[in-house]
Amino acid sequence: MSVFRQTPARQLVKAASYHVDSTEEFNEEARVLLVSAPYEIITKCSEMGVLINKRASAVYREANQISSFVKFEPLPEMILVGECVLEHNSFPIISRWICNRLKNFIILIFTQKTFFVASNRKDIGSFPEFNGDSREEVIEHVRNFARESFDERIPEDYFIEEGELYWKEYYETQFLEQRTNLKLFHQFLPKKVLEKESLRLEREFLEKITLKNDLNHTLDDFLEED
Amino acid sequence: MPSTLEKLRILGDAAKYDLCASTASPKKQIAGAIGSPTTMGICHSYLPDGRCISLLKVLLTNKCIHDCVYCINSTSNNSCFKRQTVSFDPDELANLTMTFFLRNHIEGLFLSSGIEGDANQQAERIHETIKLLRDKHKFGSYIHAKVLPGIGKDELKRISEVADRVSINVELPNSSRLNEVCSTKDYNSDILRPSKWLTDFYKKGLIPSGYTTQYVVGSTDETDEEVLKRVFDFYSNDWKFRRQYYSSYLPITAEIPQPSYFLREVRLYQIDWLHRVYDYNSQELSSILNEDGFIPLRDDPKLLLARQDDIFPLDINEASYNELMRVPGVGERSATRIIELQREKVDIRKPIQLKNVGVVIKRALPFLKVGNMVQTTMDDFM
Numbered sequence: 311m312s313v314f315r316q317t318p319a320r321q322l323v324k325a326a327s328y329h330v331d332s333t334e335e336f337n338e339e340a341r342v343l344l345v346s347a348p349y350e351i352i353t354k355c356s357e358m359g360v361l362i363n364k365r366a367s368a369v370y371r372e373a374n375q376i377s378s379f380v381k382f383e384p385l386p387e388m389i390l391v392g393e394c395v396l397e398h399n400s401f402p403i404i405s406r407w408i409c410n411r412l413k414n415f416i417i418l419i420f421t422q423k424t425f426f427v428a429s430n431r432k433d434i435g436s437f438p439e440f441n442g443d444s445r446e447e448v449i450e451h452v453r454n455f456a457r458e459s460f461d462e463r464i465p466e467d468y469f470i471e472e473g474e475l476y477w478k479e480y481y482e483t484q485f486l487e488q489r490t491n492l493k494l495f496h497q498f499l500p501k502k503v504l505e506k507e508s509l510r511l512e513r514e515f516l517e518k519i520t521l522k523n524d525l526n527h528t529l530d531d532f533l534e535e536d
Numbered sequence: 537m538p539s540t541l542e543k544l545r546i547l548g549d550a551a552k553y554d555l556c557a558s559t560a561s562p563k564k565q566i567a568g569a570i571g572s573p574t575t576m577g578i579c580h581s582y583l584p585d586g587r588c589i590s591l592l593k594v595l596l597t598n599k600c601i602h603d604c605v606y607c608i609n610s611t612s613n614n615s616c617f618k619r620q621t622v623s624f625d626p627d628e629l630a631n632l633t634m635t636f637f638l639r640n641h642i643e644g645l646f647l648s649s650g651i652e653g654d655a656n657q658q659a660e661r662i663h664e665t666i667k668l669l670r671d672k673h674k675f676g677s678y679i680h681a682k683v684l685p686g687i688g689k690d691e692l693k694r695i696s697e698v699a700d701r702v703s704i705n706v707e708l709p710n711s712s713r714l715n716e717v718c719s720t721k722d723y724n725s726d727i728l729r730p731s732k733w734l735t736d737f738y739k740k741g742l743i744p745s746g747y748t749t750q751y752v753v754g755s756t757d758e759t760d761e762e763v764l765k766r767v768f769d770f771y772s773n774d775w776k777f778r779r780q781y782y783s784s785y786l787p788i789t790a791e792i793p794q795p796s797y798f799l800r801e802v803r804l805y806q807i808d809w810l811h812r813v814y815d816y817n818s819q820e821l822s823s824i825l826n827e828d829g830f831i832p833l834r835d836d837p838k839l840l841l842a843r844q845d846d847i848f849p850l851d852i853n854e855a856s857y858n859e860l861m862r863v864p865g866v867g868e869r870s871a872t873r874i875i876e877l878q879r880e881k882v883d884i885r886k887p888i889q890l891k892n893v894g895v896v897i898k899r900a901l902p903f904l905k906v907g908n909m910v911q912t913t914m915d916d917f918m
Contacts (some may be wrong), residue, residue, distance in 0.1 A: 349876050
C-alpha cells in the first residue's frame with residue numbers, strides 16, 4: 311500500500327511562485343522548465359529543479375503550519391477569525407485548504423500588515439473592497455456583510471465561556487510523561503515555529519515540564535546567586 | 537456532580553493511551569455539513585512526548601467491568617492513580633466537540649469508553665453521541681469510534697454507519713496471552729468475532745477509513761513472533777485491517793522507564809511498515825527474528841533484510857521500483873523519483889544525484905552500483 315503522493319510539477323511551480331524571494335524572472339524561468347523538462351522539477355536533478363522544490367517546500371510548510379495551528383475565534387454570523395504571521399504569499403493555499411474543510415464559514419485572517427477574507431459559501435457574492443483602520447472595524451464590516459447575506463448562525467451552545475481553558479486542560483491530559491521525547495517534539499515543532507503566538511500553550515507547557523523534570527540546564531544554574 | 541471541565545480532565549486523561557494516527561477519510565463531502573475530513577489528515581498540536589493531537593480523544597465513561605491489568609480504569613486497579621468515575625452526557629460531549637472544532641483545535645472526535653453495565657448498552661451510548669453530532673450538529677468531519685469487546689453485530693453495524701473509522705483493541709496476540717492479564721474477556725467471542733463483522737461491513741461500503749486495532753506490548757511474556765503472527769494475519773485478505781498500532785506496556789505505578797524501553801515498539805512499527813508499504817512478505821520478515829522469537833533491537837530491520845538479500849549491489853539505472861524499495865536509505869519518494877529519471881533516460885552517475893532525489897547516501901551506497909562504482913564493504917574481505 312503506497313502512502314506517498316508525488317506533488318505534480320505544475321503545483322510545485324505555482325507554490326514556488328508564492329515564495330518571498332521569487333521574482334517575475336524566476337517564475338518565468340520556472341514556467342519554461344515546466345514545459346521543457348518537468349521531470350527536472352520532480353526529481354530535483356538540476357539546479358533550477360532543486361530551487362523550485364526548495365521554495366515550494368517553504369511555502370507548503372508555512373501553509374501547513376498556519377492551517378494546522380491557527381486558532382479561530384468564532385463569531386455568531388458563521389465567521390471564524392484568526393491571526394498569523396506570514397513570511398511568504400501563501401494565503402491562496404491556506405485559504406483553499408481551510409475553506410475546503412470549513413465550507414459554510416467565512417474565514418477572516420489577520421496578518422502583520424493586512425487581512426484576508428475567504429469563503430466557499432455559494433450564497434454570498436464577492437466580499438466588497440474595504441480598508442478598515444482597525445481590527446474591530448474590519449470585523450464589524452465582515453459581520454455586517456454576513457448578516458446581510460444569509461441567516462445561518464453558529465448555535466450559542468458552541469460558545470463555551472473560557473473555551474481556551476478547556477483546551478489547555480485537555481492538551482495537558484494527553485501528555486504521557488513516561489514517553490517524554492523532546493527531540494521528536496522539536497522535529498515537529500522546531501524552536502522557531504514554537505515562538506509563534508498560536509503555539510503559546512505548547513511553549514508554556516514545554517517550559518513547565520522541562521522545569522519540573524529538570525531537563526533544561528544552562529550555565530547560570532551552576533553559578534551561585536549574589 | 538462534576539463539571540464538564542472536570543470530566544474532560546478525567547476522561548481525556550483516561551483516553552490518552554489509545555492510539556490514532558490518521559484523520560483522513562475518503563468519504564464524500566456532505567452538503568451543508570459543518571467540516572469535512574481531508575484526504576491527508578491534519579495535526580493541530582504536538583505534545584512533549586512527540587505525539588500529535590488531531591482529535592478530541594476521550595472516553596464516554598471511565599466506569600468499567602473488566603479487570604485488564606494494563607488499564608487505568610480496570611477493576612483490578614486499586615492504586616492511588618485510580619480516578620473518580622464520571623461519564624459524559626452525549627449532548628455535553630457533542631457541544632464540546634463542536635466548540636473545539638470551530639476553534640481549529642481538532643479535526644474530529646475519537647470516542648472510546650469503559651463498559652458500564654454491558655458492551656451493547658455502552659455501544660448504544662457511543663452511537664447516540666455520534667448520531668447526535670452527525671444529525672443535530674451536522675458535523676461532517678472525522679469520527680473514530682473505539683468499539684468494545686463483546687459488542688453485538690447490530691450495535692456494531694449502527695456505529696459503522698456513522699463513524700469514519702472503527703477500531704477494536706485486540707491488546708494481546710492470542711487467547712492464552714489475554715487470559716494472563718484479563719479474566720473477564722473471551723478472545724474469540726469478544727474480540728475476534730466482532731473484528732470479523734467489521735470485515736463484512738467494510739466490504740459493504742461502511743467505515744470509509746477502514747478499521748484498526750492496537751496491541752499492548754510487554755504486559756505478558758509474549759514474543760514478537762506471537763505478535764507478528766497475529767499482525768500478518770490481520771493484514772491478510774481474510775481480515776484486511778487498515779492499520780495496527782503497538783503500545784509499550786506502562787505499569788500504572790512504575791517510574792519513568794529509560795527511552796530504550798520503547799525500542800521494541802519502534803522495531804514492531806518498522807516491521808509493520810516494511811510489510812504494508814515496502815511489500816516484504818511475512819516469511820522474509822520472520823526470518824530476522826532471533827532464536828527467542830524477538831526482533832533484534834540493535835540493528836535496523838531493513839538493513840538486516842538487505843544483508844540477507846542476494847540482489848545487491850543493484851545498478852541504480854536499471855533497478856525496478858520494487859528492487860529500489862529494498863535498498864536501505866531508499867523510500868517511496870526517492871524510489872519514485874529514480875524511476876522517473878530512468879524513464880527520462882537520465883543517467884545517475886554521482887552520489888550527489890541520489891542525495892537530490894532524497895536517498896540517504898550513507899545507508900544506500902553499500903547496496904548500489906552508481907556509475908561504475910560499487911562501495912567496498914567489510915564483507916568483501918571476509
